[in-house]
Amino acid sequence: MNDEKIIVPLDVPDLESAIALVDKLPQVTFWKVGLELFTSTGPKILEILKSQEKRIFLDLKFHDIPNTVAGACRAAAGYGVDLLTIHATCGKDALKAAAEAVQIGAEKAGTKPPQLIAITLLTSISARQLAFDLKIPLELPEFALEMALLAQNSGLNGAVCSPQEVQQLRASCEKDFLLVCPGVRPTWAEKGDQKRSLTPSQAITAGADYLVIGRPITAAAVPELAWNQIVEELKI
Numbered sequence: 226m227n228d229e230k231i232i233v234p235l236d237v238p239d240l241e242s243a244i245a246l247v248d249k250l251p252q253v254t255f256w257k258v259g260l261e262l263f264t265s266t267g268p269k270i271l272e273i274l275k276s277q278e279k280r281i282f283l284d285l286k287f288h289d290i291p292n293t294v295a296g297a298c299r300a301a302a303g304y305g306v307d308l309l310t311i312h313a314t315c316g317k318d319a320l321k322a323a324a325e326a327v328q329i330g331a332e333k334a335g336t337k338p339p340q341l342i343a344i345t346l347l348t349s350i351s352a353r354q355l356a357f358d359l360k361i362p363l364e365l366p367e368f369a370l371e372m373a374l375l376a377q378n379s380g381l382n383g384a385v386c387s388p389q390e391v392q393q394l395r396a397s398c399e400k401d402f403l404l405v406c407p408g409v410r411p412t413w414a415e416k417g418d419q420k421r422s423l424t425p426s427q428a429i430t431a432g433a434d435y436l437v438i439g440r441p442i443t444a445a446a447v448p449e450l451a452w453n454q455i456v457e458e459l460k461i
């Protein structure tokens with residue numbers, strides 16, 4: 226079912242708004258909790274989602290030294306979430322430490338370890354910004370692929386990439402390496418700050434395992450209609 230491949234971010238400022246959004250979209254089975262909501266309200270939302278048997282993507286995008294990311298991953302694994310993020314640019318030592326830490330954290334808490342996935346390059350970064358602001362001397366698709374391979378070789382379960390790179394990553398990474406794509410935009414939606422987008426059906430055709438689709442649904446006048454339209458478009 227393609228609708229189970231859609232992850233909707235709860236990019237809202239407080240618990241009340243998060244609960245209202247979850248109630249408005251009962252058909253959503255996979256929710257993402259990110260920096261805004263987790264920083265403002267902590268883990269309470271995770272308990273609420275779990276009590277409703279929702280799957281959870283805890284998108285905290287850890288980026289720190291090995292000892293620190295390992296500690297954060299151990300703690301996050303204790304929440305029993307399904308997906309957890311770290312930046313690939315933390316480097317191999319930190320990625321390996323994080324991969325080990327989610328196993329330890331989950332075992333200690335008696336939970337299933339989350340799939341640890343690495344951000345390759347934020348979908349809000351353009352090729353021009355990569356070259357001129359970040360001074361990375363690789364072509365963008367090559368950089369994204371290198372970051373995905375670094376994650377894979379460090380024992381991570383998958384990567385977050387833009388839909389524009391997913392076909393190349395799918396061809397080069399292991400079959401079971403998860404590829405999660407934010408920056409997905411139906412033709413009728415605003416791109417906003419997303420720089421490297423494709424439509425939901427293009428992203429799935431290119432090999433994405435999951436699509437993260439936020440504002441086209443959550444900022445729509447009627448979120449349920451936007452969700453239905455995307456699900457219909459994915460059936461074609």
Ligand SMILES: O=c1ccn([C@@H]2O[C@H](COP(=O)(O)O)[C@@H](O)[C@H]2O)c(=O)[nH]1
Nearest residue numbers: 234259346347348407408437438439440
């Ligand atoms: O490279 C990345 C990594 C994470 N995100 C997150 O996905 C959603 C996208 O929301 P939209 O409203 O559909 O733009 C958001 O929570 C980001 O934090 C990303 O966009 N790009």
